[in-house]
Amino acid sequence: MENLNDDDSGFAIIENAQDVLKDHQQQQQQRQQQHRTIDERIVNNYYLEEYMSLENVKTLKQTALKCGLRSYRFRSIAWSIFLESLPEKSSDRIERIRLTRSKYQELQNKYRHDPREFQADDNKTNDNPLSQDETSHWNQYFSDDELQSRIKKDVVRAFPDINFFQGEKIQRIMVDILFNYARENSNIEYKQGMHEILAPIIFVIHSDHQSFLFAQENGLDEEEIRELMDPRYLEHDSYFLFSHIMESIDSWYDNNSIQTIRKNEYVNMEPFSNDIDFNCYSKIGIKLKMITEQILRRHDEKLFQHLKDLKIAPQIYGIRWMRLLFIREFQMQDLLVLWDAIFAYDFSLCDYIFTAMLIVIRSLLLPCDYAECLNHLMRYPSVCDVHYVIHLALHYRDSLNYPEPVEHSTLVIPNPNAIKVQMANRLPPSLSMFGIGKISTVQLPNNFSNHHNHNHHSRSSSSTQQHSQKSNELKNVSFEWIEDKLIKFQGNDGSNQQHSFDCCQDLAQELQNLKYKTDFCSRYMTKHLEIIQKFINQCATQQQQSTSNKNNQQQQSNQVNNQTEQDFESSLDNVLISIAELKKIRDILRGTIAL
Structure with missing residues (x-):
């Protein structure tokens, strides 16, 4: 028994x-885990390697210029470092991001306040929901709403x-960020876009944030990254990154300096004429010019002259x-x-991206x-290789350090919406279309064509061939051509009946073509004038509603607007295109272009 007890104790x-x-x-493992640095774990964790790449900002910028951040999982931090929203040194980032988050709070x-709370503290008797005083809490409340x-x-x-x-x-976060930005930057306020x-x-x-959560599920435990990528501060971090971007482009939203020069108070009603549109003196207007x-x-004289001859001002699309x-492009x-x-x-690269987009x-x-042209510029085609646009812009900006790109696809595919608009703006279905913008022939009504073909069948093959050749030459219909035909017809002595008959047939066809031309122009102009x-009418309605809102802020705040608002910018695009099409009708009627 003693031996058994000794064994048990052993x-x-x-x-x-x-x-x-x-x-x-x-x-010991815990102590080692606590003292292990990020550098020692890079080999086994590509996520941490990406994070460490933030330390070398110069190399990171070159990677961005070579389009190498497409799948980068710290893109938001890289943007913040590029824009100097966050410092380059990792040791200072945590302190800076804590500061910015507390500022946004x-x-x-x-x-964010309720005017009823101020009524209890203030002794103002005139601060009520109907007050129009600028210092009124109620007035500010309705303006904020x-x-x-x-x-x-x-x-x-x-x-x-x-x-x-x-x-x-996400929509609530966006509304809160834009509202706080507009209130904090009253000189700019909120602008559409x-x-x-x-x-x-x-x-x-x-x-x-999602990439971090995935890495965390796979065992990542880094205090520094966890605080930088905290999903609870999505709104806070988005606000300050947005603010730093707007600091660079806020002048592009400034409309206060727009001026228009009119010679002797004369207003030229020609759409996009030089007297008005090219005298735009806003900051963005001067920049585009x-x-x-x-x-x-400097880089494409031919394209520049083509757009200038068409009088397409860069402000229209630029x-x-x-x-x-370039979000919509x-x-x-x-x-x-x-x-x-x-x-x-x-942001100076934007000027050269703008140029590269046109040349592409x-x-x-x-x-x-x-x-x-306006269709393609307002509905920018699909560029198969955005890298080509970037590298071409860098070449235009600094040709010594960035050679002209050659190993990229230059293929562009027209925007389907632009194609639809072009097709819709063509001739009616009864008229045939060929090619991208060239209308070759005009079909006549079936009864006229049958009658015309029947008469031709009764002729010899030579006269039929001769008449077909004459008809094919009649692309640009004009009264001068008919007058010339009448002179030739009056000069005939009647002996050449076949020639007179051919001349009459040609006149009948061209008169019919002119009828179609005038009918088409009439319908076409009516369509675009309605647009x-x-x-x-939409602008007038919005102006009336705006005036009504100013006069009845309290009543307006209690009403529910059930009418859906149409996309103003989309309507403006359609109007610009309609004006362009009306100019085309003008040229058709002048005879400078053919149907």
Whole structure:
């Protein structure tokens, strides 16, 4: 029995020793885990390697300019470093980001208040819901409510084809950020288009947060990264990144300096005429004029002269391009690559991207008339290789350090919406169309064609061939041609009956063509005038509603507007195209272009 007890005690000692050794090993591993640096774990963790690449900002910028951040999981941090929103040194980032997040929290508390709370503290007797005093809390409350309502109307229409932006939480975050920005920057306020600048920022930060959560599920445990990528601060981080971008482009949204010079108070009613449109002195207007007259002209004189001859002012399409940082011209993933380059270089690269975008589609623009060029510029074609646009812009900006790109696809595909508009603006279905913008022949009614063909069948093959040749020459119908035919007909002595018969047939066909020409122009002008009139009515209605809102702020705040607002910018695009088509009708009637 004593031997058994000795054995049991021996086993107990061994088990205790094993437990002690196991605890010691666990404690040692924990101590090693705590003291292991990020550098020692790079080999086994590509996510951490990407994070460490933020330390070498110069190399990171070159990677961005070479379009190498497409799948980068710290893109939002890289953007913040490029824009100097966050410091380059990792040791200072945590302190800076804590500071910015606390500042945004203060903004939220500053502009989120209930006027009833101030009534209890203030002794003002005139501060009531009907007060129009600028210092009134109620007046400010209704102004804020109107501002939020205006922002929300834009936010709910942002990127309708991307489900991420249709979520209620994301839309609420966007409205709060834009509202706080507008209140904090009263000199700029909120302008339409800012919501589209904000949307990709939130998308990128949210994507980075999701990448971190995935890495965390796979064992990542880094305090520094966890605080930088905290999903709870999506709104805070998005606000400050948006603010730093707007600091560089806020002048592009400034409309206060717009002036128009009219000689002797004479207003030229010609659409897009030089007297009015080319005398736009806003900051963005001057910038666009400089880009086309200096940069574009230097790199492509032929394209510059073509757009100038067509009198297509760069402000027509360029203001949207620049203010939205080319958001509507590229798909989301390509757009983010484009923004990588802009933020890594500086915003002066936008001037050269603008030029490169025009030169990339020069093969589409040069053969086109006014309306078709405007279609391509307002509905920018799909560029198969956005890298080519970026590298071409860098070459124009600094040709010594960036050679001309040669190993890229220059293929462009016209925007389907532009093609639809072009097809819709062509001749009616009864008239045939061939090619991209050239209408070759005009079909006559069936009864006229049958009668005409029956008469021709009764002739000899030579006269039929001769008449067909004459008809094919009659592309540009004019009264001068008919007058010439009448003179020739009157000069005949009647002996050549066949020639007289052919001449009469030609006259009948051309008169019929003229009838079709006038009918088509009439219907065409009516269609586009209705579009313009609809737009004018819409503007008048909005102006009346705006006036009514100012006079009845309290009543307006209690009403529910059930009428859906049409996309103002889309309507404006249609009006510009309609005006271009009316100019085309004018040229048809003048005889300078043919149907």
